[in-house]
Amino acid sequence: MTRFGHAMQKIDERIPGIDLPLMSVSQTRGVIRRSELTDAPQRAESLDAYKVCRRNDIVFNKMSIRAGAMGVAAEDGLVTYHYEVMRPRPGTDSHFICYLMKSSWFTEELIKRERGIGAGDQANVRTTEVPFSVLKTIDAFIPPFREQRAIVDYLDREIARIDMLIEEQQCLIKLLRERRTAVIAHATSNGAQVELRRVIQALRQGWSPNCESWPADGVSEWGVLKVGCANTGRFDPAENKRLPDDETPRPEFAVRRGELVMSRSNTKDLVGAAAVVDGDYPRLLLSDLTYGISLTTDADPSFVAYALASPSVRVQISAASKGMSHSMQKISQRDIRELVVQLPVIDEQRRLANQLDEQTAKISQLIEETERFIELARERRAALITAAVTGQIDVREVA
Known part of the structure; x- marks a missing residue:
């Protein structure tokens, strides 16, 4: 039985002006150059305050260590303050320690200690810092x-x-x-090329009050749809948030059987995703980030949903969607009406x-x-x- 702090030592080396690559830690790839993950420029004008990690050091993200964000450095580099750098003491192999830190046994040891700082539950796994001072108190069986x-x-x-x-x-x-x-x-x-406006009978937008974090059944309980309800092309009624009991429902936003539900705001790949409501959910409401589209008798909702997922229409949606970032794009009602489908x-x-x-x-x-x-x-x-x-x-x- 060895105290973790006796096997590894914390390293906080900073060398102003040193010319080393900026490193990041990936959950799947370990410690790699930041340039391999993104082509975005370095945010800091100066890297003088960055920590130095040496080849064979272990680097881990203090905020997501339980998610496996750690690895052994294959080369010297620089890391931000979000990371901790550890160096093996004599008789300790870095790669063995890294595997040990990825084990469920080690995670359980972390959870025990996280409770001491108010963060033992899984919901807070991404918001809890786990510094070396927590790790060093763990007793582990480390073989020769x-x-x-x-x-x-x-x-x-x-x-x-x-x-x-x-x-x-x-x-x-x-x-x-x-x-x-x-x-x-x-x-x-x-089929004939038709602007979607010609077969849209009604296009409405929902309402987004503050909701609970868990879903409602949409039949006996009121719920507000999340944008993910149409992500797969199949309507998922479970993708909703329950309306609080003290919030007055707005039945006029309830989805209707046969209606197309479309995401108004989502990632570039998913904005405009649509699915047909295939059941009766009288208490499931459209949100502000979803559209409800009713079609004329000239258009079959299921076919139109497939057409909206086709490459030719996805190109149109991608060109029409706008937003400040790739992760949050929006498409307007006008742009939806101008989409061209073949019917x-x-x-x-x-x-x-x-x-x-x-x-x-x-x-x-x-x-x-x-x-x-x-x-x-x-x-x-x-x-x-x-x-x-x-x-x-x-x-x-x-x-």
Whole structure:
């Protein structure tokens, strides 16, 4: 049993004028050059106050250590005050300590200590600073250096295999999504070109009061829709926030069966996402960031929702949306009315919509199954790390 502070030492080295690359910590890639994550310019005019990290030092983000934001530096660099820098003492391997810090055992030790500073719950994981002064009080079983290296070699090999599987499955998901887009593009490429205004019967915007953080059922409880309710192209009534009991509901904003719900504000990729309300939710209200669109009898809502998700219309939405940042784009009612879609006759729209429902459902199922496989692989990776660093696996027998 070794006190963590006896195995690692905090480093707070600052050398004004030193010419080193600016580093960042990624949850998936560890300590890497900031330029590999973003092409944005450095915010600070001077880097004199930045901390120096040396090759083989451990760097972690004090605000998101529990999320796995840590790694071993492969080169010398500079990091901001958000990061802590630790250096191994003699007899301690940095890579072993990094794996130890990613184990569930270590996370539990952090949670115990975070409660002491008022932040033991998961909701505050991103707002709680965990400095080295907290880590150094943890008592851990740290084996001799040779065994540390054996564990690191074993985990490096096994984690690489799992990561390769995950990467392959992520590529499969990308291909499946491309296939879904191609299917939609083909099915919505025929018919007369029509401005959406010609088939819009009503276009309304909702209301955004202060709500609870949990959802309502929309039938017996009042709820206000979040923009994510249409993200996938399928209406998700659970994407809402419950209206407080002391807030007077506004029934005129309730969604209607057969109506298109569209996000007015979202990321560049999701602004304008639309889905058809496929049920009765008399107490589920449109928010200020969502539109409710009722169509004329010349347009099938399901087909129009698919058309709005087609590449040709997404290009129009992307060009029309405006905002100060990529993460918050908005599209106006006028721009929506000016979108051009291709509409065949109504019977053909319905036939194509039914065909797309069947085809996209199969693809979506495959995507869900693949995502579940990735989730299980990540759980396996986390369990393997914990088992290896806590001695549950004798790596000498599985080498």
